[in-house]
Amino acid sequence: MAQNDLTIALPKGKLLVDSLNLLQKAGLRCEHVGEDSRQLTFDLPEDGARIIICRPTDIPTYVEYGAADIGFVGKDTLLEQNCDVAELLDLKFGFCRFMVAMPEESLPPRLADGSYDLSGLNHKRVATKFPRVAQMFFSEKGMQVTPIKLHGNIELAPRVGLAEMIMDIVSTGTTLRLNRLIEVAPIMEATTRLIANRVSYRMNYERIQGLCTKIRDLLEDLGDPAAGGEKEQ
Incomplete structure (x- = not known):
């Protein structure tokens, strides 16, 4: 060469x-x-x-x-x-999307514009492969969260009590639906x-x-x- x-x-x-x-x-x-x-x-x-x-x-x-x-x-x-x-x-x-998702049985309340009120997630735990991105997103909203770094099967974390929510990238959303998780906040496209x-x-x-x-x-x-x-x- x-x-x-x-x-x-x-x-x-x-x-x-x-x-x-x-x-x-x-x-x-x-x-x-x-x-x-x-x-x-x-x-x-x-x-x-x-x-x-x-x-x-x-x-x-x-x-x-x-x-x-x-x-x-x-x-x-x-x-x-x-x-x-x-x-x-x-x-x-x-193409994929960054988003925050939660179990369908513990969703936050809706705001007047139809979006979810994330204020109740302050000081909660978020399971993610992207702790830096998670910190940036919630910091911009004036919130503090505890990122828990995982390398796979992020959707499992809320089901076993490891975290209240997840932050991950999705393409079709099929895995979220199979694990009864709902998107509560879009972050960005990648x-x-x-x-x-x-x-x-x-x-x-x-x-x-x-x-x-x-x-x-x-x-x-x-x-x-x-x-x-x-x-x-």
């Missing part, structure tokens, strides 16, 4: 296919990437690039410390980890983002920005324009 080759970190799992499709449409010859699920690095000599396959939650770390020049990662992961990276594009796929190492972005500006322009044009052709430029976390 040449020293000036561009290293691109992509997430393993459900986002990998969409990430590769977008890069192929942008002109990278990466049809062979992911054919062997055990292989984690793929050289693209004709494109002067290399793709590395990472756990989605590790991608901001690889990019922040320069092991990868750019990466594809969910906005949910960016918010929670708060790594020092440059956010370049909203890639518009991998999609996949293109991020860059700040030093790499300056040193390889033309190349990275050229790829951004191609991807942005592709998204606009699909009828869903992406915002360009560097955004601060």
Whole structure:
């Protein structure tokens, strides 16, 4: 691999296919990437690039410390980890929603506008994979909560008395319904983002920005324009 080759970190799992499709449409010859699920690095000599396959939650770390020049990662992961990276594009796929949910038998009262009154949740416990996001959300409302960090099966926590509520990301809401949980507060929507190492972005500006322009044009052709430029976390 040449020293000036561009290293691109992509997430393993459900986002990998969409990430590769977008890069192929942008002109990278990466049809062979992911054919062997055990292989984690793929050289693209004709494109002067290399793709590395990472756990989605590790991608901001690889990019922040320069092991990868750019990466594809969910906005949910960016918010929670708060790594020092440059956010370049909203890639518009991998859509999910942050929300707060509670058991249907212990819902808070409704306000006049139809929303739930969250004031009674002050000083309560919230089970979540995203404690930083949970703290930010409730702090903005002048509330204090105790986040309980879990790595999976968040929906179980209110059913066994571990927490009064959960904060998680959802796509269809099916798991919530199966566990008799109701959304009581939407927080934000999240999609996949293109991020860059700040030093790499300056040193390889033309190349990275050229790829951004191609991807942005592709998204606009699909009828869903992406915002360009560097955004601060």
